[in-house]
Amino acid sequence: MHLLVLVQILQSALWGVQSCPAVCSCSYGTSGNSELRSVRCSDPGISAVPVNVPADTVKLRLEKTLISKIPRAAFYNLSDLRFLWLNYNSITSIHPSSFVNLKALRELRLDGNLLSSFPWEGLRDMPRLQTLGLHNNRLSSLPAHASLFLPNITFLDLSSNRLTVLPGELLDLWFPPPGQQGGPLQRKILGLHDNPWLCDCQISMVMSLSMSLRSPVVLMDQMLVCGRSVDQSGTLLSQSELSRCMRPSIQPAATRVISPLGSNVILRCEATGYPTPTLTWIKASAYTDCCRNNMIESLDQLPRNLESFMQESPRVGVRWSIIILNGLSYKDAGEYRCQARNMAGLSEAPIKLKVVGVTRLSRLPKKKYLKTPLKLSTRYKKLNQTASTTSSASVKENQILQSITPPWTNKSQTAANLVSKELFRDERRKMN
Template identity: 65%
Template sequence: MLMAVVPVSVPADAFKLRLERTLISTVPRAAFYNLAELRYLWLTYNSITSIHPSSFVNLKALREMRVDGNLLSSFPWEGLRDTPQLQILSLHNNRLSILPPHAALFLHNVTYLDLSSNRPTGARGPHETPGLILCLHDNPWLCDCQISMLMSLCSSVGSPAVLMDPLLMCSRSLGQAGMLLTQTDFSRCTRPSVQPAATKVVSPLGSNVILRCDATGYPTPTLTWIKTSSLLTRLNGTPLRGTLKMGDRWSIISLNALSYRDAGEYRCQARNMAGISEAPIKLRVIGIARVFQPSKKKSRRIMSKWSPMFNQPTRTLAKFKSPVLRKTSRKLQSVHKQKKKGFIENSLSDTQTIAHDCHKVSCPLYLPM
């Protein structure tokens, strides 16, 4: 009778465990906890559809793991934290459709990773691990910018990744299906370039303002607005986006009735498969200064307050740049001299006129009080 579960009666000092062509469909939590000395684990050609993320607990000595020929649509990459000595990992002939970027975080000592005969359309992450041999043949590759970066890495001198099969073919791409990956033209893949309409914007409090940025790249990038290191979820206005042509995109945000909270740095971020770029726009909100114009009644009070000072010497009169102020200053000095000599009996009307002229031109209070 075929085995349907992972056995628990395995000797604790087992060096190698091989479970092959069984009816095992799941690998439970801590399935090999008692096998601390295990070096080789083969779970090949079974019916395994799922592996618990904690299945490999206590396998600190494991060097090789083969899970070929199963029905896995996903693999618990984070579970490899419990296998720090793992060097060989083979997942050949499964149904893996997604190869997540974070997988590279758990492949510290892995030097051979076999992902052949699966269903991924792109690969990101694992090829960034130094010294890794990556097997990717017999997969339905989508020849896009992601796979182009992998191909570029494999073809570079001193590359940490090795392409085992140079005859890999594109199964899906824009006009390049059936072509070899090594012959595919990826020259159109370009990282986004962002150009804001203005990098600095100054607008009055309570006004309306529109911020705009344009981006180019291939594939056509997506645009996102960010403010103060967080995604703009609440906006004074609604972002609008549009595409001019293939590879070009624009986006604007309309901010209405500006408040001081709207001030700050806005970043327009463009993203596509080839990379990410962004451009800052600084918005400054300023208040409106009110010009003070005294009323006629207040002007009379100011004039009456100035009247007593004309009985005092004008020792503190300054040199004025304005011709009107210089003329007013000379008049005041002349009236004071004539009054002092006794030529003028009543100079109140003259001094009031001078004070009024001085007030009209915003005369600085250089006169003694």
């Protein structure tokens, strides 16, 4: 009995996998030795994503229905799905986790809906996705973080929306600078036409770079129209007088700095360009003196980006940045590069920092400065000692001279005493 129930359950499950939804039509195609199932659901009465789509479906088309929302994990059971077309429905919102478990999906089309935003972070659940169609929706902006989830997209159609500007992060993704392109050149096809673009430097750069021979980006339609610009509304981008981009130029405060060990140093650079450039600092090389090589073995991973720096933009087109190094050691010595980048290009300026020991900086000047004073002080000291010795000797001599009565002084005093005694005697005689 139990075995019979189990067989019935398996038969019903197998029938559910193989059966086609009543409101949909199924067809098969061949690829090699396997059959590929395609399911198309285009009944105008459909208002939600069908839940009984066969699990072996490779291509699913939900078109011209009343579906307005794509819920969470709407296609979770379709792990083999490669193509998902949701064109010309009434979709206004998509849950960020709608595409969970679609590891094999290659193409996602959402053309002709009512989307005012798109969950770009949901692209993480589709690592093999290459084609994304968002033509004819209501997208008015592209967030900067969208660039994090678009590196594998080779076909992106954003035409016929309400976009006005492109974030710089997307432009960095589509037009990487020379030397930063990983592997062979992979071209990307972009649909940017039929949007009310603000005709500024960025969209101008997209146009000019896409026309170059080795451009990684190919535009579906190069007839872009200025929708928002001063006195240029409705004019073709190629005919408008756009703001010209200016490649950054850098002026460092000093190109060579020598500072003693343990001191504090500020490295500063200023960049001008349009759009206003961003500045980054890179430690390019270490101290190359033969005597300090054993102290910089841990710096073999140069160059590396430095994160602790400050920058400010006092006005449009100008930006300055400083990096502060406190308590210099020999490991701080080397070449620092201040890099400025904007839409027009990349510029950099090297600053070489040399750290010298305290002895090398201070002893030599002290010897030159103290050489003469030391001799002079010694000389004056000897003279003072001589003078003091002479004066003390003279004092002693005076004391000795005063204590000793010369012979002629004693004789004269003795004679005078004798004379006075005789005179005294004569006076006494006369009085008597």
